[in-house]
Amino acid sequence: MLQKKSTLMFIFGTTLMLSGPSLAETGCVAVDPKQPLPESSSARTISKISYIRHDIFDLSHPQTVWFHRFANEYHVITTEPTIRDDVLFREGEPLDLAVLAETERLLRSRRYLRQAEVQVTEYCEDNQSVVVTVSTWDNWSLLPKISLGHEGGETKSNIGFAEDNLLGTGNQLQAEYFNDSERDGYQLRFLSPNIGGSHWQTAVQYADNSDGESYQFQLNKPFYRISSDWAFNFELSKEIKDISEYELGDEYNEYRSNRDYAEVSGGWKISQYDNQVQHLNVGVTLDDHHFLPNDDSTRPPPTDRDLSQIWVGWDWFQSDYQKMFNFFQFNKVEDINFGWQASVRLGKLNQGLGAYTTGWNLQATLAKNWQLTPVSWLTYRSEYKQLEGKELASQQLFSNQLRHIYHLSDNQVWISQFQWNVGKNLFRDQRITIGGDDGMRAFPLYYQTGNKSAIASTEYRYITSWHLYQLVDVALAAFVDAGRAWDNPDRTTPIDNDTLYGYGVGIRLLPSHASRGSIISIDLSKPVTDNPELSGWRWRLIAKREF
Structure with a gap:
């Protein structure tokens, strides 16, 4: 027994010596990030933050070929200052494991990073x-946009490029020409998600389309962490476009839409307890929307409206991520939040701001995810x-989505979803469409339209072990849909x-190493x-964020 104990002590001491002076001589030991820290970790301080930045591809992978080496060679890896700007803690501060986890989620939300880990290592x-130690893995961020898709009976195409990590700074630059069922034209867009580590964001966009032009400017600072004390948003946009109306997927009318929009708002944290926070928000919105006939109009356009308003809002956020x-x-x-999320916003239409009538506007949201069993969840x-409004028909819309996720095995998923919308007197350009x-x-775009809709879907998904040259992951699916949109006063057939x-x-x-991360569905x-x-x-081909 004594000999066994001495042997263990010798092995432990040898390990410390082999780890080098940085550990043994300073009295520090390496820790396994997968194991819990000793008790009273909150009393410890962060003496050092180390950064490990990984390139796009693992060149030791057996499927490595020339273009993996080419991508790593010519890709500008995310700079350490860019990573540091998103880290929510500093050297010398007390260790808070919740803040480490929050930082990890923030880094993973950046599309130019494939994965991020924030761990105590010594x-x-x-x-x-x-x-x-903050470890990150880059995505390939310079994406040529050359695509041809067919979805809902319509062909879509675009050509251009998108750089989601400009010179490793995390800024986005996009230029493209597009052609879809509604319009064609070109678009330029620039986005900075964290200006100089201040967590201010800005976005600038301009588009010149066949049916008009549009621009958008936004400057905001969101509640980027649960302890954020305040938030601000300023947005200015103008959009001119042609809107088509459909029946059974066939266009029967078209009109011109011209919308001017501006909003300025501020928010403050009013309470925080443990993992829950409440915010108070106030703002002013200018929303002027005009409609005009064009050369393809077969019926009068909708009535003009101005919903400019002063509003106050409240939101409640409960952080319970897994x-x-x-x-x-x-x-x-x-990163899925299993906590409650709720918000309420009440606005008063103000004729002094340009509204055509007096009245009020209510908006409310509620979201929650539940784990039912170790292999099933409900969202x-x-x-x-x-x-x-005094001169508006009373308008309501109640939208719901319920989704059940069941893991039949590690690579088999069965998902059932039911979504329903109950509306009353919706504006013509905001009616619900399905298809x-x-x-x-299985149906064309805009096949049915109405004030109400209901869709039930079930889908079986088999996730294969195919990882094609570290570029694309493959899954198979089979699905059944049933649904209807109704209560359309303009329907004739x-x-x-x-x-x-x-x-x-x-x-x-799934392009597993690309910054856009959109799933390409071929059905x-x-x-x-x-x-x-x-x-x-x-058949249809479409790219979207979710499966």
Whole structure:
């Protein structure tokens, strides 16, 4: 027994000596990030922050070829100051594991980073301090945008480029020419997500389209962490475009929309307890929307409206994050909040600001995720809007989404979703549509339109072990959709006026080392319909953030 104990002490002492002077001579020992720290860790201070920045590809991978080396060679890796700007703690401050986890989530939210880890790696007993290591893995950020897609019976294409990590600074620059079912034109956009480490953000965008031009400028400082004391937002935009109205996916009317929008608002933390925080927000919004006929108009455009208002809002946020896999995406860490999130905003229409009438505008949101069993989860999102005006018809919209996620195994997921919208007297340009992007994947875009809708979907997903040259992860899917949009006073055709049904199979491709991280969905689907123009199987290709 004594000999065994002496042997263990010899091994431990040898390990300290081999670790080098930086540990043994300073009285510091390496710790396993996966194991809990000793008790009273809150009394320890952060003596040093180390940064380890990884390039895009692991060149020791057996599938490494020339373009992996080329990408690593010519990619500008995210600079250490850019990473440091997002770190929410400093050397000399007390260790707070919750702040380390919050920093890790903030870094992972940056699209130019594929993964981030913030861990305690050394413990120094002599001075009760720790060393924290921030490790990041870059994404390929210069993306040529050359794409051709077919979705909902419409062809979409664009060409251009997007740089999501300009010279390693985290800034975004985008230029593209696009052509879709509504319009074609070009767009320029610049975004800085954290100006000089101040957590101020700015975005500038300009677009010159076939149906008009638009621009946007935004300067804001959000509640970027749970302890943020205040927030600010300023936004100015103008958008001119043609809006089409559809029936069964076919355009029957078009009109010109001209919208001028501006908002300035501020927010303050009014209470914080443990992992919960409440904010008070106030703001002024100018929202002037005009409609005009164009050469393709077959009926009068909607009535002009101005909803300029002064508003006050409240929100409640409960932080209860967990690292999840194969939740909304696949083969990557997802930070999912299982705490409550709620907000209420009440605005008063003000004729002194330009509103056409007096009245009030209410908006409320509620969101929550639950873990039902070790392998199943439930997510819920709801939103309520109500607009009342002296010269406006009373308008309401209640939107809900309920989703059940069940992991049949580590690589098999079954998801069921039900979303419903109940509206009343919605503006013509804000009615609910289904088909294509908006549910009912086997049907064309804008197939049904109305004040109300309901869609039920179920989907089986098989995540394969195929990782094609460290570039693309592959998953397979099979799905069934059923849904309907109704209560449309302008509908004229009796075809497919009831519940729609569709089913299909698909392939999901995830560019695992690209900054956009959009999942490319290729589906082959068949609608169940009495419309003779939709007989047979249909295919679609679309890129989106979620599976």
